[in-house]
Amino acid sequence: MKNIEVAELxxxxxxxxxxxxxxxxxxxxxxxxxxxxxxxxxxxxxxxxWKEGRLEDLPGIGEGIAKKIDExxxxxxxxxxxxxxxxxxxxxxxxxxIEGVGPKTILKLYRExxxxxVAGLEKAAKQGKIQKIEGLGPIVEQNIxxxxxFSRKSRExxxxxxxxxxxxxxxxxxxxxxxxxxxSIAGSTRRMKETIGDIDILAxxxxxxxxxxxxxxxxxxxxxLAKGPTKSSVRLKxxxxxDLRVLNxxxxxxxxxxxxxxxxxxxxxxxIAIEKGLKLSEYGLFDNKTNKIVAGRTEEEVxxxxxxxxxxxxxxxxxxxxxxxxxxxxxxxIGYNDIKGDLQMHTKWSDGNNTIEEMxxxxxKLGHEYICITDHTGRIAIANPLDKKRIKGQRKExxxxxxxxxxxxILQGVEVNITDDGKLxxxxxxxxxxxxVVASIHSGFKNPKEKITRRMVKAMENENVDxxxxxxxxxxxxxxSYDIDLEAVFDAAKRTNxxxxxxxxxxxxxxxxxxxxxxxxxxxKLVISTDAHNTDQLHFFKLGIGTARxxxxxxxxxxxTRKLKDMMRMLKK
Numbered sequence: 001m002k003n004i005e006v007a008e009l010x011x012x013x014x015x016x017x018x019x020x021x022x023x024x025x026x027x028x029x030x031x032x033x034x035x036x037x038x039x040x041x042x043x044x045x046x047x048x049x050w051k052e053g054r055l056e057d058l059p060g061i062g063e064g065i066a067k068k069i070d071e072x073x074x075x076x077x078x079x080x081x082x083x084x085x086x087x088x089x090x091x092x093x094x095x096x097x098i099e100g101v102g103p104k105t106i107l108k109l110y111r112e113x114x115x116x117x118v119a120g121l122e123k124a125a126k127q128g129k130i131q132k133i134e135g136l137g138p139i140v141e142q143n144i145x146x147x148x149x150f151s152r153k154s155r156e157x158x159x160x161x162x163x164x165x166x167x168x169x170x171x172x173x174x175x176x177x178x179x180x181x182x183x184s185i186a187g188s189t190r191r192m193k194e195t196i197g198d199i200d201i202l203a204x205x206x207x208x209x210x211x212x213x214x215x216x217x218x219x220x221x222x223x224x225l226a227k228g229p230t231k232s233s234v235r236l237k238x239x240x241x242x243d244l245r246v247l248n249x250x251x252x253x254x255x256x257x258x259x260x261x262x263x264x265x266x267x268x269x270x271x272i273a274i275e276k277g278l279k280l281s282e283y284g285l286f287d288n289k290t291n292k293i294v295a296g297r298t299e300e301e302v303x304x305x306x307x308x309x310x311x312x313x314x315x316x317x318x319x320x321x322x323x324x325x326x327x328x329x330x331x332x333x334i335g336y337n338d339i340k341g342d343l344q345m346h347t348k349w350s351d352g353n354n355t356i357e358e359m360x361x362x363x364x365k366l367g368h369e370y371i372c373i374t375d376h377t378g379r380i381a382i383a384n385p386l387d388k389k390r391i392k393g394q395r396k397e398x399x400x401x402x403x404x405x406x407x408x409x410i411l412q413g414v415e416v417n418i419t420d421d422g423k424l425x426x427x428x429x430x431x432x433x434x435x436x437v438v439a440s441i442h443s444g445f446k447n448p449k450e451k452i453t454r455r456m457v458k459a460m461e462n463e464n465v466d467x468x469x470x471x472x473x474x475x476x477x478x479x480x481s482y483d484i485d486l487e488a489v490f491d492a493a494k495r496t497n498x499x500x501x502x503x504x505x506x507x508x509x510x511x512x513x514x515x516x517x518x519x520x521x522x523x524x525k526l527v528i529s530t531d532a533h534n535t536d537q538l539h540f541f542k543l544g545i546g547t548a549r550x551x552x553x554x555x556x557x558x559x560x561t562r563k564l565k566d567m568m569r570m571l572k573k
Contacts (some may be wrong), residue, residue, distance in 0.1 A: 002047055004162050004238050006069055007040035009078065013068075015092050016084035018103035034060040038353050041537035047073060059353035059534055091117040099147040099479045100140065108133060122148050143446060150480055157195035158240055159476045161506020161543050164189060166240055167199045169220070174244075177214050179207045181249050186259040190313045192546030194476060194509050198241035200259050208246035215244050251284050253298035258282035264318035265311075272306050272322075280306075314549035333549045338561045339541055341370035344415065344438055344469060344501065344529035349394050350375035350384045353534040356394075356410065357401045362535035364408040370564045372411040373398065374438045378425025380417055388430050409564055411435035415469060417442050422458030424465070431464035436571065438501070440469035441482070449483040456489055460498040466571045467527055468493070470503040470510040478507065486515060490522040497572055499559055500524055504544030505531040516551025525570060527559050 014032035038060045039046055049055055050073050055066040072078045085092075094117055095106050101121070109115040112133050113124050124130050125145050131138040167185045174183040180203050184190070187200030205211045208230045215232055216224045225233040230246045247255050258266060259282065273280040277288050284296030285305055295301040300310045308325035312333055315321040324330045345359055346352035352359075356373055363371045375394070376385040386394065391414065398412050413436035417425045424431065424439060431437050439459045441452070459465055471489065472481035493500055500519055503510045508531065511519065519526060528544035530537055548558060555561045559570045 002073065002237060003039050003042050003045070003165075006046050006072065007036040009072060009081065010036035010039070010065065010068075012093060013078075013081055013084065015096050015103050016081070016088055019088055019090070019092060019107050031060070031062070031065065034351075034353060035065050038534050038536070041532070041534055041540070043536045043539050089116060094118045095121060097478070098144065099150070099475075100143055101147070105136075108135070118148065139446065146480075157197060157477060159506050159509075160189065160192060160194050160196060160546070161509070161540065162238070163196050163199060163240055164543070166220075166236055166238055167201070167242070170199070170201055170215075170218070170236075170242055170244075173218055174201070174203055174211070174215065177211060179205045179210045179214075181205055182252055184256055186256055187261065190260050191262065191316060192314050192543075192550055194512060194547070198243060201242060201244045202252065202256055202259060203244065203246050204249040204252050205246050211246045212244070249297070250293075251282070251296040253300070253302055254280070254284040254296035255282045257299045257302055260313050260316065262317055265316040265322070268318060268322050269306060276306065278305070312549060314546060315552065317550075331552050331554050334545060334553055334555045334558055334561065336542060336545050337367070338555050338558070339368070339528060339545065340563065341368050341372070341560045341567065342530050342532070342538060342541060343372040343411075343413070343436060343467065343527050343560055344374045344503070345371060345532040345538070346375050346415075347373055349373070349390065350386060351533060356397055357405070358535055359532070359538070360401060360405055360408050360410050362538050364405070366538055366541075368408060370409040370411060370567075372413040372436045372438075374413040374415045374436070376417070377414045378417045379419075380442055386414065388427070391430060391434075413438055413466075415440055416465075418455055418459045420444055420447075420455070422455040424459060424462060428462070428464055431462075434464075435568075436466050437464050438467045438469045439465045440471075441473055445473055445479070445482045447482065449485055452482050453485040453488050456484065457492040460489075460492050460496045463572060465498060467499045467501055467529075469501045469529070470505075470508050470531070471500055472510050472512070472515070474510050474512075475507045476509060481510075486518065487522075490519055490524050493519075493524045494522055497525075497570075499527045499571070502526055502528045502544045502547050502558075503531050504528060504540040504542070504547075505537070506540065506543060509543055509547050511547070511551075513547050513550035516548055516553055520551060520553050520557050525559050526553060526557055529560075 010032045014029045017029050038058055050070060055061050055069055056063065068078055068080060090106060090110050095101050113129055115121050115124055125141050130136055130141040130144060167189050171183045171185060174180050183203040186202050188196045189199050203211055212232045216227055216234060220236050221234045222237045223235040225235060233241060233243045235241050270280045273285060279286045279288050284293040285302050286293050295305040303310045309328055309330055311321050311325050342363055347354060347356050347359055360371060378385050395412055398410050402410050413434050415438045418439050418441045419425055460468060472484060474481040500511060502516060528541055528548060530540040532538045532540060559567050
């Protein structure tokens with residue numbers, strides 16, 4: 001799938017247009033950004049949509065953008081972008097990856113200091129030149145240096161939300177081959193780790209050569225890195241490396257256990273095996289004296305022979321799960337089919353791309369029984385926020401949709417902004433009329449820990465706030481979390497009965513797994529939401545469930561695993 005590649009292309013065009021700061025381009029900039037968002041969250045292959053002539057059927061894709069996508073998919077190039085690059089004297093792509101350095105800042109840095117690339121940016125920051133520019137200052141300069149370092153550390157990692165779709169597509173294609181008996185994702189992708197280095201796939205077959213040949217010639221392969229009789233590595237067109245191993249079916253479980261990891265989990269399992277007079281490897285569990293295999297076909301039988309319950313892949317991080325499995329004390333994790341509703345999404349009423357009815361119908365297809373529309377309010381200009389009058393108008397549309405649709409209930413909520421002093425940017429008398437109020441921080445990310453924490457706690461103390469969304473504000477590989485005292489936040493959440501969100505959006509996944517576990521331990525209730533801005537993004541909830549499972553959350557810890565009435569009883573209202 002070239003979805004990510006096309007989305008990045010459109011965002012890159014928007015960046016170059018924004019650098020030019022031409023007033024007439026502002027509408028175009030927003031159009032490109034919205035189109036990129038739609039394609040990034042598309043569940044189907046953009047190439048298939050293109051081949052079927054359906055590009056302009058996608059929300060936010062007009063004739064002009066459709067022609068550019070067509071040119072890129074036909075030729076692998078885009079003349080318009082090449083022309084923009086020639087006219088722009090700086091490395092927009094490289095500089096744009098540094099948090100806090102947007103097109104306008106890049107323009108200012110170029111005009112004042114002739115900075116053209118990340119190396120020049122770092123040099124100027126270390127020499128103290130950036131702080132002298134009006135509107136920037138010493139804090140911005142220090143933040144730029146921190147962001148450059150963060151960018152270096154995260155450069156080789158891919159967010160799970162982008163890698164998982166590619167991994168699942170490879171497995172799906174392998175399973176179409178009659179010679180393949182089994183195929184599974186392994187490694188950190190199977191453990192649902194938030195970022196991955198590359199994708200590991202295992203398959204079983206009596207004809208491994210045929211499987212390897214098929215794998216290396218898949219249409220989404222850009223480069224064959226290595227090719228052997230039972231192993232092969234390729235680089236996909238999305239830039240992700242995929243390693244395939246083809247095995248005998250009799251050892252599939254042992255191999256899947258080994259290649260899923262993590263390393264520390266596997267080391268302890270091998271130590272336990274030795275204590276029992278056994279030997280564990282990717283080839284099976286063997287009796288040390290006779291060298292006879294005693295388990296290996298499934299993971300379950302390996303764990304059983306080692307004297308413990310089966311441990312879910314998401315828990316295999318050497319954080320006490322093995323001891324709990326030995327004493328039959330593992331929690332029953334939330335399942336991937338346990339979610340009954342989605343409590344954060346956006347529509348055309350603010351910065352989304354679909355109507356309320358379209359979002360409801362798409363959610364119903366996923367098996368949801370209810371959704372909550374949470375369009376933005378207040379002062380976030382780029383999000384086309386609702387005011388009091390438009391909130392009333394939206395309620396009428398929701399009521400009309402609820403009368404028309406069967407099998408799904410639509411709730412009205414908002415995503416209200418937490419201001420600099422911890423207040424909300426919508427009056428309480430408006431908020432109290434809504435079904436659900438989601439509050440979040442969208443500014444002041446560099447505030448000191450005490451201030452950020454105070455802002456969030458004060459918002460939770462408002463009787464109308466039900467849920468805190470994306471509580472740490474991070475964007476994976478792009479922006480670190482703001483500095484916040486989560487222990488104090490969780491204490492306040494418990495005290496005020498405020499629900500903390502696990503945001504499933506691929507770039508957020510916020511709360512992260514360790515925070516989920518801390519929240520569960522503190523007795524704080526959680527919600528898994530997608531933050532979807534179009535119908536295709538509603539399938540993101542799988543990422544949130546994976547994060548919840550990594551945080552050892554059960555069905556009981558997540559409010560939207562419940563029927564509508566039971567879920568609503570758990571809110572403040």
